[in-house]
Amino acid sequence: MIDDANVPRSVSATREVAASAELVFELIADPAHQPKWDGNDNLAEAPTGQRVQHVGDVFTMVLTGGKVRENHVVEFQECRCIAWRPADPGRPPAGHLWRWELEPAGGSTTLVTHTYDWSQLTDENRFARARSTTSEMLQASLDRLADLAEARSRT
Numbered sequence: 001m002i003d004d005a006n007v008p009r010s011v012s013a014t015r016e017v018a019a020s021a022e023l024v025f026e027l028i029a030d031p032a033h034q035p036k037w038d039g040n041d042n043l044a045e046a047p048t049g050q051r052v053q054h055v056g057d058v059f060t061m062v063l064t065g066g067k068v069r070e071n072h073v074v075e076f077q078e079c080r081c082i083a084w085r086p087a088d089p090g091r092p093p094a095g096h097l098w099r100w101e102l103e104p105a106g107g108s109t110t111l112v113t114h115t116y117d118w119s120q121l122t123d124e125n126r127f128a129r130a131r132s133t134t135s136e137m138l139q140a141s142l143d144r145l146a147d148l149a150e151a152r153s154r155t
Helices: 021-029 031-037 124-132 135-154
Strands: 010-017 043-045 058-063 068-077 081-087 097-104 110-117
Touching: 010 135, 021 031, 021 081, 021 097, 021 110, 021 135, 031 043, 031 058, 031 135, 068 097, 110 135
Parallel strands: none
Antiparallel strands: 010 110, 043 058, 058 068, 068 081, 081 097, 097 110
């Protein structure tokens, strides 16, 4: 067993995106868009029509390995913040959290922070995957999200 005492249980990345907070948020809050910018290469698809509207919403995602995840929205402020806790279908969330925070930075620019927090994760079977999620992976998602948002902003 690996000693997790010195392993950070929360990682994040931040990037300025040359697009409005509304446009960036729409790409995050509509799960059907998420596989297009996922830097972990973990998301395969999501059914359309699941655009998150409030805390308490649950959206499903199919992972690249074929498993389905239910994502329980625990934070939501339109165009500012969204966070969810993944779970196996019909089960309570395992304790990890994906969070996106958006801050308009003037003009049509948005400062976006992406965080993965596994400080409340109790399922030891998930620790290896949680441990392997790095700020570089989050940065890859941010970079892909920025590319997509900036391309849409130009059209």
